[in-house]
Amino acid sequence: MSTLKATGITKTFSGVTVLHDISLDVPGGKIVALVGENGAGKSTLMNIFAGALRPDSGSILIDGQPQQFHSVSDATNAGIAMIYQELNVFLNLSIAENFLIGNEGAYARSGGLIDRHALREAVMSTLEAVGLRRNPDDLVADLGVGERQLVEIGKALRRKSRFLILDEPTAALTEQETSRLFLILRSLRDQGVSIIYISHRLAEVFELADSVVVLRDGQEVASQSIAETSESELVTQMVGRQITNLYPRIASAPGKVALRLDRVSTAKTHDVSLTVRAGEIVGLGGMMGSGRTEIARAIAGLDPIIAGTLELDGEARHFRSPRAALAAGVAFLTEDRKYDGLVLPFSAQQNLALPTLDTRQRFSWISQHEERAFAQRMRDSLRIKLQSLDQPVERLSGGNQQKVALGKWLERNPKALVLDEPTRGVDVGAKQEIYNLMNDLKRQGKAILMISSDLPELLGMSDRVYIVRDFTIAGELDGHDMTQVEFMRFATGGK
Amino acid sequence: MMKWIDQTKRKTTSARFNLGWMQKYHLGPALGFVIIFVALSITSRSFLTVHNLLNVALQTSVNALLAIGMTFVILTAGIDLSVGSILAFSSAITAGLLIGHVNIVLASVIGLVVGALAGLLNGLFVAYGRLAPFIVTLGTLTLFRGATEIYTGGVPIFNLPEAFSSFGAGALVGIPIPVLVTAVIFALGLLALQRTTHGRRIYAIGGNERAAFLAGIPVKRYLMAVYVICGALAALAGLVLTSRLGSAEPTAGFGYELDAITAVVLGGTSLFGGEGTLWGTIIGALILGVISNGLNLLNVNSFYQDAIKGVIILFAIMLDRKRAS
Amino acid sequence: MKSIKVTSALVALLALSLASCASPTSGNSTTSGSGSSKYTIGFAVSTLNNPFFVAMENGVKSEAAKEGVTVIVDNGNNDPATQLNQVQDLIQQKVNVIILNPTDSQSLSSAVKLANQAKIPVITLDRSVSSGTVATFIASNSVQAGKMAADELVKALGGQGEVIDLQGTVGTSAEADREKGFSDEIATAPGITVVARQTANFDRSTALNVTQNLLQAHPNVKGLFAQNDEMALGALKAIQQAGKSGVAIVGIDGEQEVVNDIQQGLIYADIAQQPTQEGVLGVQSAVKLAKGETVQATVDSPLQLVVKGTSFKGF
Secondary structure, eight states: OOEEEEEEEEEEEETEEEEEEEEEEETTTTTEEOOTTTSSSHEEOOOOOOOOOOOOOOEEEEEEEOOOOOOOHHHHHEEEEEOOOOOOOOTTTTEEEEEETTTTGGOGGGGGGHHHHHHHHHHHHHHHHTOOOOOTSSGGGGGGGHHHHHHHHHHHHHOOOOEEEESSSTTTTHHHHHHHHHHHHHHHHHTTOOEEEEEEEEHHHHHOSEEEEEEEEEEEEEEGGGGGHHHHHHHHHHHHHOOOOOOOOOOOOOEEEEEEEEEEEOOSSOEEEEEETEEEEEEEOOOOSSSSSHHHHHTSSSSSEEEEEEEETTEEOOOSSSHHHHHEEEEEOOIIIIIIIIIIISSSSHHGGGGOOOOOOOOOOOOHHHHHHHHHHHHHTHHHOOOOOOOBBGGGGGGHHHHHHHHHTTTTTTTTEEEESSTOOOOOHHHHHHHHHHHHHHHHOEEEEEOOOOOHHHHHHHHHEEEEEEEEEEEEEEGGOOOOOHHHHHHHHOO | HHHHHHHHHHHHHHHHHHHHHHHTTTTTHHHHHHHHHHHHHHHOOTTTTHHHHHHHHHHHHHHHHHHHHHHHHTTTTOTTHHHHHHHHHHHHHHHHHHHTTTHHHHHHHHHHHHHHHHHHHHHHHHHHHHHOOOHHHHHHHHHHHHHOOOHHSSBOOOOOOHHHHHHHEETTEEEHHHHHHHHHHHHHHHHHHBBBBBHHHHHHHHOOOOHHHHTTTOHHHHHHHHHHHHHHHHHHHHHHHHHHHBBOOOTTTTTTTHHHHHHHHHOOOOTTTTTTHHHHHHHHHHHHHHHHHHHHHHHHHHHHHHHHHHHHHHHHHHHHHHHHH | OOHHHHHHHHHHHHHHHHHHHHOOOOOSSEOTTTTTOOOOOEEEOSSSSSSHHHHHHHHHHHHHHHTTTTEEEEEEETHHHHHHHHHHHHHHHTTTTEEEEEOOOOTTTTHHHHHHHHOOOOEEESSSSSSSSSSSEOOHHHHHHHHHHHHHHHHHHHTTTEEEEEETTHHHHHHHHHHHHHHHHHHTTTTTEEEEEEEOTTOHHHHHHHHHHHHHOOOTTEEEEEHHHHHHHHHHHHHHHHHOOOEEEEEEEEHHHHHHHHHHHHHHOOEEEHHHHHHHHHHHHHHHHHHEEEEEEOEEEOOOOEEEOOOOOOO
16 A cells, blocks of 8 residues: 655745645555645645645655656656545536546547547446446536536546545535545545545544644644544644634524514525524524525525515515615625625725725715725724735635625624525634624624524524425424434424 | 856746736736837837827827727626727718718717617617627627618718817817827726726626625616717717718728727736726727837838737737736 | 516617618619519629729619619628628529629639529629639729829829828738739839838728828828728828828729819829729620620720819719
């Protein structure tokens, strides 16, 4: 079995040291987890392994032999395969064609023709090895995210990769897909493949990994066997301070009902009834695809309500656009901040100011001075960490991006906030800050409806929880009933 | 050997230092302009004279007006291929009114309104018809050209009143009137885009239309507005051209959309929307104007001119993109 | 649903605006004469986007009316593919003769061959095709036109001075032939120097800019040859706006606007083609062919020198 080793890796970007003297040991047939907050240096380190970046000093050894990677293909040839979070598959091609690309030589016949039979055979056997029951001629676009990931892993195996690096592989997977992936990763490990597994989800790390390495600010703060550590210890190592309470729910003193849905139906959802009171955080949970986001869209004025009533502060409302919903006092934090939450080329200041341009204008004129003052106030109160307010948000970390995406609504002083996956892709430290922010809003008497796929978070932060199944509310939990077991009973429709 | 390596190293670091500085103030296109400008000042004796530079400014004004309008559209991630045809159509209408003895101001205003309405048609299709701007304006490119041919019967409209020509051919304190008009439009456009809520919203729509919509921006209205602005400025460019020529040609503005788009892209504006400045656009238009002027002054063989233009454009874009990457 | 409604409303609006733009001149087929026309002639014109070809069309129509034959006019919009389709349609309609003013001499050869197969005689106007059988080719001689222009310019300058040559779109045969006629002839005048040869793409506004630029570099220019009238008119504007006088302009084509300017002494001379005449000659030949008479293989359409005092209407 082959071993992969890095010693004394240091990397500097324009004067900033992002990796300082990192050593990593990946024994053959083991799964090593790599954890750390965003910006800790995980991606840089992995890119060095993958040959995409070259270290300033230090070296990578395979079976004790020093390696010189000048390009990704050098690393690939040495047996290292990187599976990125954003998958490198061609959606418009079939599974077999995806296998072919970059490996044309293996299936070439004379005259540049493709040996379709050999390709098909190879793909079939690989799909079986990764447990993907699909026809090689299926279009990758028709595959789920989890299946696409298996295609990538299959491609890596086909190239005889001995070292597999996975960057947040479960971020977009359902629970079932996740467990299938784990099954396959374990079986690969047992066949002698070494795996570096990067994840924010500590539960997964404990489920899967043999050992765990913690990075913080480019330094290696811990490298330990999984048996020797605990979840809370890892969190402490990652953030550099102790977090006593992962989900700092505060006692609620809910006021009157701020948001009420009474048998609301849209083109997708039907008969949704729920209430959120002022000064209350209400969870909205359910399996992926159960209709949670669709309910949020109806509240935010994105999908027209065709039956039932929506009341805000006791007044029936009919929002025909997000603009109308916003004017009435409903803010909507969408689940994908890059897709529809932020204007990526805009600076943090411009993003923060966007929904409230009107309130600071004089004859359509933007007062740069006032806008800057407003943005500074937001930056300070939300504790957004950035070099400058003029920095494009695309260069901020996930947590800081999320703070900007959330913060921009606050100046509108909304009565109700719908937060769809408020902590997705956010590291542990920033999660705490977002929770604290939600608590602040709760104290101010805002009605908050939070959607989350992270069950401990949903149950930990909410005062009450609604469970969505088949595009309607399947049940409601509060007090001592708010347990994972009860939740899953409703979510899966079990008895 | 060692020494040589040292020198190259120093060179690259100093170049990198420049990069950030250049990028911050969007100076990539300006650098390209300065290089061309200096090169022409050295190679041609006639280039660096007040008279010739005013001449270049005058010749650039039509494309600059089109490119300013085009910038608004491209900032929203759109494109307007119909500007050349709108220019021709609105010019023909104005010229037709003028030879029908309609008051000059009224005829000009009607021309501008026709341009704005043509832009409105584009905007309606793009914003409310949800059709791709490229396809819509590809259609109206042909539609408005056809309308021009029908209206003019394929014949130039000439014998326009002398007073109308004084707009395009006249000067105020030595500066050609079209240049002054362009400068005013540029200044207004710059202020609108950089300093007003409307400009900010246009950038936001181009940067992320969905996020802009969620932030309560009436996206459709703004999309429509940028095509109206673009159409009206195309008509204004048409007025300038018609008054300079003293006639309205059915073929006027043929292919001008490409010059306008080239100016915008040269100026560093992203075709994907949300990024770019009017400063860049005006520099882009000046680069094109200076190239044409320089090639004439140097009496470069006609056969080589297009190829040389192409190389210079690619070079200028490379200069900018190197900085941006 | 809503967006579909909006879209269909927009489509209706577009259709309406198209319809309202359509004026009587857009009719495609003209039945001329008494109505009992014996013959049908197809006229495929390269473009009607240029007064020259509009005049040619007028010549065809008026002569057809006189002869009492039906003409189907097809505007190729300067696109060889469009024109090829149009010629095929004319063959389908079994016209007696096709008068072709080709958009492109290469591409339209195949159209001519198709007509040959269908045994429909083809007459080419102004430009011809590179292969296929053409019954007669009617055009003015471009080399000759360039030569005549050079002679006029030498005469205007008294054999002394600097001149500018504004070229047409490079790569066209008109540009090449007019350039050859002009260059060869001007070279025989020792006192004349051509200080600049620059293209202005046969376009008026381009000529305005190019001439402005050239006047910067060559302030002592005394004469200017423009390979077509559109460029001559653009150059005239540039010269006027530069406040210069005494620059003699000679153009080619015979546009009415230039003819007017010549009478006012603004332009020195023009070598007029007679597109109306080409159209007339075309129809005359077509009628002969339809009747089964023989025609000459090439017919030179007359060129006319227009100077101040010449009575010529232009087109």
